[in-house]
Amino acid sequence: MRSTLPSLRSAALALLVTAALASAALLACSNDSDAPHDAPVDSGQPVDTGADSGTPADAGSDTLGSDALSSDALSSDALSSDAPDAIDAAETVPECYTNPKTHYEIINACTDAARVDKHPSGLPFLPDGALPPPP
Amino acid sequence: MRKRLLALGAGGVVVVAAAPARAGNCVDLPNPVVIESADTQEPLLKSLGQKLRASSATPMTIVYVTTGSCTAISDAYAGNALKVTAKYVPSAAESPTWTPTSPSPTCAVDATAGLPVDLSISALFVSSCTSTAAPAGVGAFTGPIQGYGFVVPSPGSTQLGISAEEAYFTFGFGAAGLATPWLDPAFYFIRPTTKSTLLSLAAAIRLPGAKWLGQQLAASTDVVTQVSTSTSPEKTIGILGLEIYDQNRDKLKVLAFQAPQQKHGFWPDSTQTARDRRNIRDGHYLPWAPTVYLTKVDGAGAPTSARAKTIIDLVLGNDLAGGDVDGLKQVVGAGLVPDCAMRVKRDVDGGDLSLYTPAHPCGCYYEANATGSAPAACVACTTDTACGTGKCRRGYCEVQ
Known part of the structure; x- marks a missing residue:
């Protein structure tokens, strides 16, 4: 038990640092005072007022995760490799990027442009979440 | 398949609006430049063509046929001549009421000899149509x-x-x-x-x-x-x-x-x-996707057709000494984005984006012309001195 305390302290410290960094990232994105709120899932309705919460409201609900792209028609080779993996995404990926550099960051850069969120349900993905090849 | 437009006026009077008269042979038009183009580019060809017909510095007549990008590319690679009736942009003297939204008149092409093409325009990366490299003597310019x-x-x-x-x-x-x-x-x-x-x-x-x-x-x-x-x-x-x-x-x-x-x-x-x-x-x-302009080039990679080169220079925003046509303005007006207004680029259709800084940025000029007013952050200028470390380009300070 004694020997585990330092590692627990380290873990706690790491969590605090992570939380602080995440908060800073969220604040950076939320400075975009003209940015719209997220639209409700599947609503297809843009909301064009209010500040961007910066909250990754759609985390986990994306229908096209980085591991859902292995069909012939949509091979993982054809996709950007700079997207964060699922574990990273859950913990550290910001809602948007203020200083984008990679493809993933560019397409998810912070912006005050109006937007629509599309996360339709019921699409016939393969059991592993991949897109089926077209007939 | 020439048509006359019939419309019933409010008072029940039949109004007949004549389509522009068909000219003779395309080759007899003044300073013709023959273009085979993706049909998405027709609005640009018409608006730019109207300015070029009226130009005293670079007068020419755009004679064109619209087709698919892949057809335009394969014809350019093979050096195929046009053998179908072409359209052309009329002069104000010939057709005073013609505007770029009007149908273009047509001109005749010798169906046997054909009409050599000066410029082919694709509206996507060549690699989406063929993996074959351009033959020697054919150059590609990104538009x-x-x-x-x-x-x-x-x-x-x-x-x-x-x-x-x-x-x-x-x-x-x-x-x-x-x-x-x-x-x-x-x-x-x-x-x-x-x-x-x-x-x-x-x-x-x-x-x-x-x-x-x-x-x-x-x-x-x-x-x-x-x-x-x-x-x-x-x-x-x-x-x-x-x-x-x-x-x-x-x-x-x-x-x-x-x-x-x-x-x-x-x-x-x-x-x-x-x-x-x-x-x-x-x-x-x-x-x-970027448009791609294909034309015959010399050993140094320069277009061999002076008229094709002028059009390429105009749509790229290159300065033409003594020129009297604002090519970029026509590009913007036609709903296209000049390369100099882009901040990202890609190398293939559907490919990843990367950051891009054009050599001669024109973002403020673009927005001013596309929307009617420049963004508040854009500073109007006439010389570089107003721009600090930046450059005055097309009336606005840009970063370089």
């Missing part, structure tokens, strides 16, 4: 950016956006794709597989062009008609070049597009009704 989009009737459809996955299931599977409300391919209005509009969007959603379901229509204008007059607007969806959409905003809506790995969908412009193409320029809207 303005062409945007594409999914469109729905307006009013009529309540849809505002589409994700890449929805589009994949819609156009790849029809009813089995379960992408409500687009379940019936009878209401999908698409383009043939030689057309940049289909191929570029195919790359964006990663559904091969040959796998698309729907009604393949020969012309963009057919898509406009079919989508806007659909009997089931909510089920209806079409594909268009954005410059064609711009001309038909009163009856169509372009859908916001959410790319793979993107957290939100965006319109090509910063809002549904804006015209600033901001999301194309900064990487939030992904269905776009």
Whole structure:
């Protein structure tokens, strides 16, 4: 038990640092005072007022995760490799990027442009979440 | 197939508006430059052509045939001459009421000898049509950016956006794709597989062009008609070049597009009704491709046709000594984005984006001309001194 305390302290410290960094990232994105709120899932309705919460409201609900792209028609080779993996995404990926550099960051850069969120349900993905090849 | 337009006036009087008279042979027009082009580029050819007909510094007549990008590329590679009736841009003296929205008059082509092509214009990367390198003596010049989009009737459809996955299931599977409300391919209005509009969007959603379901229509204008007059607007969806959409905003809506790995969908412009193409320029809207200008070149890579070179220089915004045509203004007016206004680039259709800083940026000039006013952050200038460490370009301070 004694020997585990330092590692627990380290873990706690790491969590605090992570939380602080995440908060800073969220604040950076939320400075975009003209940015719209997220639209409700599947609503297809843009909301064009209010500040961007910066909250990754759609985390986990994306229908096209980085591991859902292995069909012939949509091979993982054809996709950007700079997207964060699922574990990273859950913990550290910001809602948007203020200083984008990679493809993933560019397409998810912070912006005050109006937007629509599309996360339709019921699409016939393969059991592993991949897109089926077209007939 | 020349037509006269008949319209019934309010008082019941039949008004006959004559189409421009057909000229003689294309080769007899003054200073002809012969172009085979993707049909999405016709608005630019007409507006630029009108200025060139009136130019005293670079007078020429644009003679053109519209086709698919892949056909234009293969003809350029093979050196094929035109052997079909061509259109041309008339002079003000010949057709005083003609505007770039009017139908172009036609001129005759010798069907046996054909008409050598000076310039071929594709509206997508050559690599989307062929993996063969250009033959010796043919040069490719990257032109303005062409945007594409999914469109729905307006009013009529309540849809505002589409994700890449929805589009994949819609156009790849029809009813089995379960992408409500687009379940019936009878209401999908698409383009043939030689057309940049289909191929570029195919790359964006990663559904091969040959796998698309729907009604393949020969012309963009057919898509406009079919989508806007659909009997089931909510089920209806079409594909268009954005410059064609711009001309038909009163009856169509372009859908916001959410790319793979993107957290939100965006319109090509910063809002549904804006015209600033901001999301194309900064990487939030992904269905776009550069136009590619193909022409014969010399050993140094310079175009051998002086008229083709002038057109390339104009659309790229290169300064022409003594020139009296603002090529970039025509590019912007035609709904295209000049390369100098882009902040991202890609190397293949559907490929990843990377950051891009043009050698001679023109973002403020672009927005001023596209929207009618420059953004507040843009500083008007006449010399570099107003721009600090930046440069005064086309009337506005740019970063370099």
